[in-house]
Amino acid sequence: MKPGAFLENLFVRKIEFDIFPAENSDCDEFSRLHGERFYRRWGDGEFHSLMTQDTVFGFSARVTSGPSLGLGGFVLARAAAGEAEILTIAVSDKFGRQGLGWRLMLAAMRETRARGGETIFLEVDEGNVSALGLYRKLGFRQVAERKGYYADGDGGRSTALVMRLDLR
Template sequence: MTPADCAEASIRHSEGFSRPWTDGEIEALLVQEPVFGFVARRPGKWQASGGFVLARLVEGEAEILTLAVRPKNRRSGIGWRLMGAVLRHLRSEGAECLFLEVDEGNEAALSLYRRIGFTKVAERAAYYDEGGGARTAALVMRLDLG
């Protein structure tokens, strides 16, 4: 992922989250040295990117910052492949573990992460505002890369 991908990534992000990140916010993360990302593309087949992932690696500990797949392209293995690209990169860098936070009600993401091998290590109660006064917990999940 390069700064040229950030405008499209902000559209992908807005399709997946109620508080979208602007292209400027995404670029401000991407230009930080420990941050990296991947974009899903099919040249000649898709006009738009199928999704993107952003992650950060600091001293052996990595974190998924965000992951979003275009709604019409979901459930076709793109999230799995984007996470696979992150895992390959982290292993090549000698990273020890990968963390992420996910809404307890996000069945699609939870199912993807559990299938990859992430396990819950902590819970932040009432972390996400679902609107109308409802709040859901954030699950902190970890994958050992060793």
């Protein structure tokens, strides 16, 4: 432990978050955060279009104590015919390493089960080490890959790993 860390932890109040069901009014904030985390930003219209579908659900992580620092993160998923797909998940850089991704994924997994889902799929860039670590800790395993699926700002392409989690 670095010198002074103990005292720092005593006097610095941790930011607390709660997880809430996503609402149509969240679309603008979701779009902004998505643009911070991904090369191709989804517009608020795209989020609104998704949110109006009966099969789509999501959750937001919001500050519940301390200074209001805005949206901490969100997840959107779609469930149909016993399966779900994580459409997108994003956590603000300001709140990395605080367990928000874990909590958002658990909320999506619970809702998938509540909707009768037995399996969840997602795609992740093979270079996104932190996301891969999270998904593997949750029990997801790679079942396929899509070469050249993601584009970056430099004209490069990267592979998407398709991952699956059985909820039974």
